[in-house]
Structure formats: structure tokens, C-alpha cells
Amino acid sequence: MIKKTSLATPVAAGIALLLGGCAAGPDYVRPPLxxxxxxxxxxxxxxxxxxVPLPRFSPDLDVPAQWWxxxxxxxxxxxxxxxxxxxxxxxxxxxxxxVAQENEAADRAAFWPTVALGYSPTRQRVAGxxxxxxxxxxxxxxxxxxxxxxxxxxxxxxxxxRQVEGAQAQTEQQRFQTLAAKLSLSSNVVAAAITEAxxxxxxxxTQAIIADQKEVLQAYRKQLGLGQVAVADVDAQEASLAAxxxxxxxxxxxxxxxxxxxxxxxxxxxxxxxxxHFELDALxxxxxxxxxxxxxxxxxxxxxxxxxxxLQAASAAIGVAVAARLxxxxxxxxxxxxxxxxxxxxKSSSLFWSLAGNVxxxxxxxxxxxxxxxxxRASFDQAGAQxxxxxxxxxxxxxxxxxxIDADTRALxxxxxxxxxxxxxxxxxxxxxxxxxxxxxALRIAQQAEQQALLNLVQARALRLTDAAALxxxxxxxxxNAPPAQLADSSSxxxxxxxxxxxx
Numbered sequence: 001m002i003k004k005t006s007l008a009t010p011v012a013a014g015i016a017l018l019l020g021g022c023a024a025g026p027d028y029v030r031p032p033l034x035x036x037x038x039x040x041x042x043x044x045x046x047x048x049x050x051x052v053p054l055p056r057f058s059p060d061l062d063v064p065a066q067w068w069x070x071x072x073x074x075x076x077x078x079x080x081x082x083x084x085x086x087x088x089x090x091x092x093x094x095x096x097x098x099v100a101q102e103n104e105a106a107d108r109a110a111f112w113p114t115v116a117l118g119y120s121p122t123r124q125r126v127a128g129x130x131x132x133x134x135x136x137x138x139x140x141x142x143x144x145x146x147x148x149x150x151x152x153x154x155x156x157x158x159x160x161x162r163q164v165e166g167a168q169a170q171t172e173q174q175r176f177q178t179l180a181a182k183l184s185l186s187s188n189v190v191a192a193a194i195t196e197a198x199x200x201x202x203x204x205x206t207q208a209i210i211a212d213q214k215e216v217l218q219a220y221r222k223q224l225g226l227g228q229v230a231v232a233d234v235d236a237q238e239a240s241l242a243a244x245x246x247x248x249x250x251x252x253x254x255x256x257x258x259x260x261x262x263x264x265x266x267x268x269x270x271x272x273x274x275x276x277h278f279e280l281d282a283l284x285x286x287x288x289x290x291x292x293x294x295x296x297x298x299x300x301x302x303x304x305x306x307x308x309x310x311l312q313a314a315s316a317a318i319g320v321a322v323a324a325r326l327x328x329x330x331x332x333x334x335x336x337x338x339x340x341x342x343x344x345x346x347k348s349s350s351l352f353w354s355l356a357g358n359v360x361x362x363x364x365x366x367x368x369x370x371x372x373x374x375x376x377r378a379s380f381d382q383a384g385a386q387x388x389x390x391x392x393x394x395x396x397x398x399x400x401x402x403x404x405i406d407a408d409t410r411a412l413x414x415x416x417x418x419x420x421x422x423x424x425x426x427x428x429x430x431x432x433x434x435x436x437x438x439x440x441x442a443l444r445i446a447q448q449a450e451q452q453a454l455l456n457l458v459q460a461r462a463l464r465l466t467d468a469a470a471l472x473x474x475x476x477x478x479x480x481n482a483p484p485a486q487l488a489d490s491s492s493x494x495x496x497x498x499x500x501x502x503x504x
Contacts, residue, residue: 023158024326025319028165028312031384033391035294039399044406052413055405055468057291063300063478068190070286070472071465075276076193079266082274083189084182086267093178100174104167110160113152118336120145134340146345147336147352157326162319169316173309180302183477185265190469192261197278198462199255205454206248213241213447220440233440240444244451280458283465291402292475297394300476307383307390314376314383321373327361397474401467408464415453415460422446422453 047054064070068080084090122143126132134141155161217237223229260270268274298304332355339350362369429446432438472478 023161023319024322025158025162026315028315030308031311031387033298033388035298036395037294039291039294039395040402044402052409052416053287054409055285056288057402058288059291059293061288061290062481063290063292063472063475065478065482067472067478068186068469071190071469072284073193073278073282075278076190076283079193079262079274079276080186080189083185083266087185087265088267090178090181090185093174093181097171097174097178100167100171104164104171107160107164107167110153110163111155113150116149116151118145118147118149141340143338143340144342144345145336145338147334149332149334151330151332153328153330156329157323159320159323159326162316162323166313166316166320169309169313173306173313176302176306176309179477179479180306183302183473183479186477187469187473189262189265191466192258192265193276193278194280194283194462194465194469196255196258196262197280197283198458199251199258200278201280201458201462202455203248203251203255205458206244206251206451209447209451209454210241210244210248213237213244216443216447217241229440236444237440240447280461285465285468289405289468289471290475294395297398297475298391300480301390301394302476302479304387304390304394307387311380311383311387314380318373318376318380321369321376325362325369325373327359330358330360332356332358394474398471401471401474404467405464405471408460408467412457412460412464415457419450419453419457422450426450 066077066080069077122145123141124143125140128139132139132141153160217234220229220234220237224231224234259273262274262276263270263272266274292300298308333353335351335353337346337350338352339345339347344350426443426446426449429438429443433440433443
């Protein structure tokens with residue numbers, strides 16, 4: 001008998017340890033992705049040209065936490081930081097993260113027993129025909145009851161652990177969604193600043209063209225008085241001037257709307273505006289751009305990490321659903337005292353206690369628990385497909401940005417060449433008109449060509465800056481280089497101090 005007991009004790013202990021160490025449902029494992037070794041199917045095709053250096057990509061260059069500083073604009077740096085601190089979308093994301101953290105903490109409390117204190121005074125009168133329950137045989141009496149109750153549900157099959165695992169994954173999901181919101185906001189601010197600078201440059205170029213056309217018109221009017229040009233030539237120049245002037249109000253409107261956008265992104269009303277004004281010449285394309293390895297993109301993109309956290313939460317939900325079909329064990333204990341007067345409470349004669357255990361196993365529920373488990377597994381499959389779709393989208397964003405920068409370089413090279421050619425042609429045509437070797441029509445054609453070339457050059461410069469910002473965003477924005485203290489504090493903008501190596 002002693003041998004049986006000694007054998008049963010370690011067996012029971014082993015079973016208890018086994019039950020305590022395992023959890024129902026699958027353990028989460030990141031699904032295989034078969035990541036490619038490169039982002040694009042073909043290498044860049046742009047070549048070096050005078051006045052337009054090729055962008056250099058370095059796999060050893062990491063994305064800095066404050067990546068927008070790569071454009072070397074102090075007003076832009078200040079506006080991004082101001083926007084991260086004042087935009088209500090970021091405030092909402094930070095609040096959502098705090099909600100997830102508190103919900104996770106609440107789920108973790110299930111590992112501990114619940115202790116409740118109670119006090120219940122009762123004043124009661126019984127009918128005279130009924131025997132009094134008190135020793136004094138009085139019909140009217142007061143009963144005081146005080147007790148402490150302890151209840152505990154041991155996590156035998158890991159339901160609580162899976163519940164907490166899911167809550168932790170949801171917290172991670174919200175944390176990366178908050179980082180994604182900050183990355184999106186900073187990217188929008190940079191893009192809006194570049195667009196404002198482009199519009200201001202287009203506005204200035206248009207005003208210069210208008211001034212030049214007015215000067216030509218005055219010269220034509222003088223020549224008309226001398227009989228050197230026809231009235232039709234003056235009318236045609238006036239029409240060309242009016243057509244150019246008509247392009248200025250739309251630029252003014254777009255610039256005003258862009259200023260309103262910048263104010264809104266910074267958390268201000270449009271009437272308050274922002275102090276920063278952006279010029280295209282003050283924004284510099286980084287001399288070297290990061291090009292992180294494809295294998296690290298899934299670690300850096302906040303939206304990919306958020307999608308994976310959602311996948312892990314779906315995996316944990318399977319464990320919760322499986323555990324719901326297993327027996328549920330509940331333990332309880334109470335200790336208290338009941339007395340007719342407060343002075344008699346907790347004396348030995350008034351004490352009571354109880355210990356209880358309960359095991360419940362669902363026998364029949366019409367298949368509800370079975371179908372809930374099947375639904376949880378289907379949700380996991382759905383989250384897995386969404387995760388893979390997010391990874392594909394991330395690689396597409398990087399490939400698009402790389403190919404856009406390559407195409408922008410070629411477009412800028414062509415725009416620079418076209419502007420130089422148009423400027424030389426206009427100067428030559430003016431000389432020929434003064435010498436009588438060219439007609440006013442040729443001059444107007446040259447003016448229109450230079451006008452279009454100037455605008456194309458401005459737009460090409462701005463587009464290359466915008467696509468460079470899109471590359472920083474596509475690579476994840478460098479949040480992983482922020483100091484750990486600021487990563488823990490969701491309300492703090494990321495810091496540039498941990499970026500490595502620094503952008504030139």
C-alpha cells in the first residue's frame with residue numbers, strides 16, 4: 001500500500017505539472033513566406049548625366065528614426081515634430097494603445113484568485129405563530145453577517161494563458177498601428193511640404209514668364225507704332241499673355257489649399273496656419289538612400305508587424321475555443337461570522353467557513369462550442385491570408401518607390417536638358433526677331449516651349465523628392481532606431497539619436 005502511494009504521488013505531480021505547462025490549441029509560429037532576394041525584377045536603368053547625379057542606394061545604410069531630417073530642412077523638421085505632437089489622429093492612436101494595454105492587464109488578473117469582503121446587516125420580524133430563530137425567543141431581531149470569499153479558476157488547460165496571449169498580441173497590434181499612424185502622418189507632412197514648395201516654384205516661374213511676355217508685348221506695341229509689326233501680332237501676344245495669366249489663379253488656389261493641409265496635419269485650424277514656408281531649393285535629395293535587405297522588411301514595416309500580431313491573436317483564440325470544450329474547474333472558499341450584535345461577531349460560536357470545488361463539463365450544446373472552434377480556426381486562416389497580403393503590399397511599395405526614383409532621375413535629366421534647350425532657343429529667337437530674321441509667331445512658340453520646360457523641371461524635381469520620401473515610408477520609417485524609452489512611451493515622437501549610420 002505504501003508503494004502504491006509513493007508511486008501515485010509522483011505520477012499525480014507529473015500530471016499536474018503537465019497540465020500546468022501546456023495550453024490548449026496551437027503554439028504560434030510565423031508562417032513561411034519564401035521572401036525574395038531583391039525588390040525589383042530589373043536593375044535601375046538611369047545613367048549619370050550632367051547636373052543630375054544618380055541616387056546612390058546602400059544596403060548598409062539604415063533608416064534613421066527621424067528620417068525626414070535627410071532632406072536638410074529645419075522648417076520641415078520642426079513641422080513634423082509639431083504635427084506628431086499635435087495631430088488628433090496620433091492622440092487617438094495613443095489612446096487606443098492605452099486601451100489595449102489596460103485590457104491586457106485586466107486579462108492577466110485572471111491568473112489570481114478573486115477575494116471579496118462582505119458585510120450584510122439584516123433587520124427581520126417573524127410571525128408570532130412561528131417559532132423565533134433566536135435564543136431570546138424575540139420576534140424582532142437583527143442579524144449581522146461578515147465574511148470573506150475567495151474564488152479561483154485554475155488554468156488547468158491553458159484557457160487563461162491563451163486569453164492573455166491574445167490580449168498581448170492585440171496590444172502589439174495596436175502598438176504597431178500607432179507607429180504606422182505616426183509614419184503615415186510624417187510622410188504626409190513631408191509630401192505636403194514638397195508639394196507646397198513645388199507649387200511655389202511653379203507660381204514663381206509663371207510670374208517670371210508673365211513678366212517676360214509683358215515686356216515682349218510692350219516692345220510689340222512700340223513696333224506697331226513704327227509700322228514694324230502687324231496688329232495681329234500684337235493681338236496674338238496679348239492672347240498668349242492672357243493664357244499664361246489664366247494659369248496663375250489655379251496655382252494660387254492649390255497653394256492656399258496646401259497651406260490649409262499643412263495646418264490641419266499639424267493639428268491647427270486653417271485660419272491659424274503654420275509658420276513654415278517651403279522652397280524647392282531648400283529641400284535637398286539625400287546623397288545616399290537606404291535599401292535594406294528584403295529579409296528585414298517584415299521586421300521593420302509597422303503594418304506587417306501589426307498584421308502578424310493579429311495573426312498571433314487569432315492563433316490564441318483557437319486555444320481559447322479548444323479550452324472551452326474541456327472541463328472547467330472552479331475552487332472556492334469562504335470564512336465569516338454571523339451574530340445578532342456587532343460585539344458578538346468573530347467570536348468562536350459565530351464563525352463559519354466552507355470549502356468547495358466544482359468541475360463542469362459541457363455534454364450537449366447543439367454543437368455550439370465545436371462550431372466556435374471551427375470559426376476560430378477559419379479566422380486564423382483569414383488572418384494568415386491578410387498577413388501574406390500585407391507582406392506582398394509592403395514589397396510592392398518598396399519596388400514602386402525604387403523604380404519611381406529611377407524613372408524620376410531619367411525624367412529630371414530630360415527636363416534639365418529640355419529647359420536648357422528651350423532657354424537657348426528663346427534667347428536665339430529674340431535676337432532673330434530683333435534682327436528681322438524670325439517672325440513673332442516663332443517667338444511665341446519659343447516662349448510657350450520655355451514656359452512648359454520650366455514647369456516640367458519644377459515638377460520633376462519635386463517628384464523625385466516625393467518618391468524619396470515614399471521610399472523611407474515603404475522601408476518602415478526607422479522606428480526601430482528610436483531609444484527604447486521612447487518606444488515604450490507611445491506619446492513621444494521618435495528620436496534621431498539612435499539612427500545608424502547617419503545619412504550624408
